[in-house]
Amino acid sequence: MKNTENIGNFFLDDETPEKNGEQDKSGFMVKELLQTRTLIISQGIDAQLVKNLYSMLILLEKDDIEKPIIVIINSQGGSADSGFGIYDMLKFIKPPIVTITAGLCASAAIIIYLAGDKGKRFALPNARFLLHQPSTSAVGPASDLEITANQILKIRDQFNSIIANETGNDVKKITKDANRDFWLTAKEAVDYKLVSKIIESRNELEKLMK
Template structure:
């Protein structure tokens, strides 16, 4: 198999396997790319699962809601797989995958705290900043409400103040189980 020389080649190969990779901070551009890839795969075959592999340090609640709404509008199941350290609204995306098909790799870590500065407009006028802040606050509230629905209960108070292991994420209800645990090699 030839080596993949660009991120685009990697993404194209994964797309052929029905895997969408979110491997950077979730901003509007990343959300548009993920949404487009999810829509493409669902249009190709609505009967086959699509996998969203997530290794993202966090990002914008507005961008997260765009990805969430796209995932939930598809007729196909969306398998979510958490990899690495996920913060902010990104654990919410993993939790919003199809019930029973939400996974964490063994060393995934979760911090479902929202960054108050995520997505703020730089160089905006004070009135614009207030409007944007109000919008972000509403999105954060929606994400908390939806996360509680997908987890089957609200997250505990300390969920936003410390990192949670993959095992703890299962207990919280963010994921259904840990994927890829190989007990033969410890």
């Protein structure tokens, strides 16, 4: 891969390692992952993750617009705006996108997962999924709280609309299900049309990507 020589300063972790040795090792690991066109999301969805992912996605697109990019997800979610941004960027770039849940895919991570191309959204056998309403711990004047509440409702509707569009489920059903914590096993997520297929091995994935 031609365009990863200067990628050592980009990390998918929340914090950059403090020691030079650890930083060099992490930079090497990131380069190796990019060689396989694989990105791993294994922390909260936030602005730092957005920055790092955008950089890597642009590099991978520049390297090859036809080879798929694999995004492996194990995340409890986080910022809705960051999730929407990553979703839009994955849709924006040219390479095909394959998403795999390995562990937990919750809240904003669901939106990122659904950015995978239809038919290319996979889950490992013990993966779990969580849909729920957005929440806030905001405090302040009643007028500001009303504005915040209205924004939360808009985020909820946007969240539910994306899930409905990507799965083919009715948005009213999504809204009802996600009104409280709505857990799905990998098999249940297939029935819910979140997941295209449960996979158990690299060989199986490679066959499905052909």
